[in-house]
Amino acid sequence: MIRVEGVGKSFAQRDGVVYTALEDISFEVGRGEFVSILGPSGCGKSTLLNLVAGLERTDRGRVVAGGKEISAPGPDRIVVFQDHALFPWLTVLENVAFGLKQKGMKKKERRERAMEQIRTVHLSKFADRYPHELSGGMKQRVAIARALVMDPEILLMDEPFAALDEQTRLLLHKELEQIWMHTRKTILFITHNIREAVMLSDRVLVMSTRPGRIKKEYRVQAARPREPDDSVLRHIESRIMESLAAELEKVAKEEYGSDYGLENRALSHPAAAHLGDGI
Amino acid sequence: MDWGWRFPSALQTVRAFYDGIANGQLLEATFSSLRRILIAFAVSCAIGTTLGVLFARHRTLDETIGFAVVALQTVPSIAWLPFAIIWFGLNDFAVIFITTIGATWTMTIACRSGIKNIPPIYLKSAQMFGTRRGPSTFFQVMLPAAIPQLITGMRMAWAFAWRALVSGELIARGIGLGQMLEEGRSLGDTSLMLCIVLVIAILGTISDHLVFKRIEDRVWMQYGLKAAKT
Ligand SMILES: Nc1ncnc2c1ncn2[C@@H]1O[C@H](COP(=O)(O)OP(=O)(O)OP(=O)(O)O)[C@@H](O)[C@H]1O
Ligand SMILES: [Mg+2]
Numbered sequence: 001m002i003r004v005e006g007v008g009k010s011f012a013q014r015d016g017v018v019y020t021a022l023e024d025i026s027f028e029v030g031r032g033e034f035v036s037i038l039g040p041s042g043c044g045k046s047t048l049l050n051l052v053a054g055l056e057r058t059d060r061g062r063v064v065a066g067g068k069e070i071s072a073p074g075p076d077r078i079v080v081f082q083d084h085a086l087f088p089w090l091t092v093l094e095n096v097a098f099g100l101k102q103k104g105m106k107k108k109e110r111r112e113r114a115m116e117q118i119r120t121v122h123l124s125k126f127a128d129r130y131p132h133e134l135s136g137g138m139k140q141r142v143a144i145a146r147a148l149v150m151d152p153e154i155l156l157m158d159e160p161f162a163a164l165d166e167q168t169r170l171l172l173h174k175e176l177e178q179i180w181m182h183t184r185k186t187i188l189f190i191t192h193n194i195r196e197a198v199m200l201s202d203r204v205l206v207m208s209t210r211p212g213r214i215k216k217e218y219r220v221q222a223a224r225p226r227e228p229d230d231s232v233l234r235h236i237e238s239r240i241m242e243s244l245a246a247e248l249e250k251v252a253k254e255e256y257g258s259d260y261g262l263e264n265r266a267l268s269h270p271a272a273a274h275l276g277d278g279i
Numbered sequence: 280m281d282w283g284w285r286f287p288s289a290l291q292t293v294r295a296f297y298d299g300i301a302n303g304q305l306l307e308a309t310f311s312s313l314r315r316i317l318i319a320f321a322v323s324c325a326i327g328t329t330l331g332v333l334f335a336r337h338r339t340l341d342e343t344i345g346f347a348v349v350a351l352q353t354v355p356s357i358a359w360l361p362f363a364i365i366w367f368g369l370n371d372f373a374v375i376f377i378t379t380i381g382a383t384w385t386m387t388i389a390c391r392s393g394i395k396n397i398p399p400i401y402l403k404s405a406q407m408f409g410t411r412r413g414p415s416t417f418f419q420v421m422l423p424a425a426i427p428q429l430i431t432g433m434r435m436a437w438a439f440a441w442r443a444l445v446s447g448e449l450i451a452r453g454i455g456l457g458q459m460l461e462e463g464r465s466l467g468d469t470s471l472m473l474c475i476v477l478v479i480a481i482l483g484t485i486s487d488h489l490v491f492k493r494i495e496d497r498v499w500m501q502y503g504l505k506a507a508k509t
Contacts, residue, residue, distance in 0.1 A: 055403050069451045073407040087425040088502040101410035102415075132503045150408065 002029040002052060002154060006061035009047055021047050023211035024061070032184040036197035036239065037205045039264070040251050044212030045190045046082075049158050052188060053079045056177065067152055075099060078147040080157045084139045092118065092142050093127040099150045117149040118142075137168040141175070148179065157189045161196065169270040170228075172184045173199055177225055198237050199226050206243060209251055216243055287470035292477070294472040304459065309478065312455040315371065316444045319378035326430070328384045332417075332501070343454070348387050356381030356443040360450060374447035381443025382436035389432020393425035404466025427495075427502050434491035441483050465496060 009022040019045040029035045050056040052063050054073040063070045065077060073079075078099075086095050093114055102111035114233045118127050121141040125276050129141055147155055177200060180187060191197050197204045201220055208215040217266055218240060222232040281468040299305030316345070358379045363373035395406045397420075448457020456475055463471035 005461075053406070053407065073403065075409045078407060079404075081400065081404075083400075085402065085404050085425070087404075087420070089426065098419075102411075103410040130501055133499055221342065 001031040001033070001065065002188060003064040004048075004052065005064065006026070007043070007051060007063060008060035009051060009056070010059050011210070013199050020211040022051075023213055024215055025212070026061075026203055027214055027217075029186055031186055033203065034187045034189065034201045036179055036189045036191055036201040038191055038194060038197045038204055039135045039212070039243070039246060040209055042251070043207045045192075045207065045208035048207075048212065049079065049156050049188065049190050052154075053077055053156050055079070061090070063131060065090060075103070075150050076158055077154045078150050080140070080147050080155065081145045082159045084131070084143040086139060086142055086146070088131050091128050091130055092123060092134070095131070095142060096146045096149050097144065103185050107168050110184055114130055114145075114149055117145040118181065120148070121145045128224075137164050137172060140164065140172065144176070144179070148183070148185075152185070154186045154188065157187065159190050159192065162192070171252070171260055174225070176200065182226060185224040198233050198240070199228065204236070204240065206240060208252070210257030229230060280441065285469055287473050289472035292473045293472040295457045295468070297485040298472070298479075299459075305474075305478070308454055308456050308475075311453070312444060312457070313344065315375050315448075316378060316440055319375045320382060322375075323379045323382035323386055323440065324433060325387025326379075326388045327432070327436065329434075332339070332381075332386070332394055334391040335394035339365050345391065348384055351362050352388060356439070357446045360447060363447075364450075369451050371451070371453050374444065374451045376455070377447045378440050378444045382440035386387035386432050386436040389428055389435065390425070391427025393432065393465065394421060395427065397421060397424040422505060424471065426500050427504055429489070430495045430498050434495055437491060438484065440481070441486075442481075445479060446471070467503075 004025055004027050004150070007022060007025045008020070010018050010020045013019050015092055016091060024049060029036075037045055037048065046052060051058050052065065052070065054063075054077065057071070062254045070077075075194035087098065090098065093111065096118055097110045100113060105113075115124070115127065118124055123141055123145070131142070135141065143160070146263060161172050164172065173196065179185075180200075189197070189200060198218075198220055204218045204220060205214050205217070206216045207213065220233070220238055222230050222237055226233065296305070296372040329350065334341040334348070359377050359380050360373065363376045367376060368372045391424060401420055401424050402416070405416055410416050410419060444455075445457045445460075449456040449461050451458070456479055460472055463469070
């Protein structure tokens, strides 16, 4: 369904030096598969997602989705952005109906469809509110409804729950899993949270940083709906933590430079429970 | 020299106000001033928005005429009055003309920066949801996204228009607050003059605070922006 073939992306920095954000990335996401991309901050996850969305162009390699090489954003690949990107001048209902309007759908029909989708994210009572009147979690649910109502073949999610508190996030994980089990969309999900990646996905691709590469792949073969204390999940989680610890060390060294000595020991201890949150 | 009559007392000023209301002159002057400023304001919003959009969208226009507009904005609008008098005479039209000029450049610049500062993510989402380029994107995304800046621009434009209006009316013939102020001067009626000045101040404050600032605050809040002004 999505095929990323040897993709690379570089940015010209202000000092003229070219920074390679992504290098030789290749992977596939099958139809109806839920795949997460996991990596430390700044490793190029958003860049990769933007390439798949068509919001940016690749420098090397290509991205194929639905049999076509991607060159521009389109309604078959809808992104749920990290900061929701809802239109503040439209109500929840109008935001969700926006894409349908672009398709030329009649007002009555698009309102009905939008309402139906808003119901699936449990926001019927808030359909006439403006985004600024909603909590962060609600806005994110509207963004999901706005994406789903388009019935896209592919859903691209860029850390959609990163800014939320733990309880809300868990709730939305459940909702998203339900929605996915119902609709069987192809989902590419970006996160820096190991727990989240393991809980939701069929496969987790772990990225390394500077330049961004796919480092390892983990298949998560646990029963759905997933239970948080599933031993399979716990096991994979700790394996991913181990491999990420090395990556973290690299990032920390570059960011803290010579001040890094003290933290060194704590970070290289993969069993440390808090590691997952800090990435 | 007797300075007494040059500084009107509060009582005299209130009397002048009462007389002005009673004989209808003050109300008439206020209405014709308001009529002028509303016409000028509407015209300058229309021209300013159009120019602003053009400058924001076309680089070459922006770097040539756009630059000239920034220069024009620094010219006090009363400086155009001699031209207006030669072109149109000392009439209503001349006053409306310079009032329009006084507000147009500000509106143009506000609209230009409003369109230029639209968060790219709105345009990207619109494209992703299949919004066609051209008018479709302009009316559904760009214009609404620029509304906060447009409102702020209107508020400033109104303040500029108000200043230009009074200075124009002081010189032009006809009926209006500025003319009445000038009339007070020629009669040596300082209480009438002070009364007019107060009316101008009050009308300006009311229109700014009760109309523009309210709308501005509401819109900026809705858009999740923090207005860094008072
Ligand atoms: N437009 C740009 N110009 C220059 N450098 C950029 C640009 N966009 C991204 N980068 C760089 O590319 C790298 C990857 O950025 P990206 O936003 O993809 O990271 P990320 O993995 O999504 O991080 P986070 O988890 O913090 O969102 C960063 O080092 C960033 O500085
Ligand atoms: Mg990111």
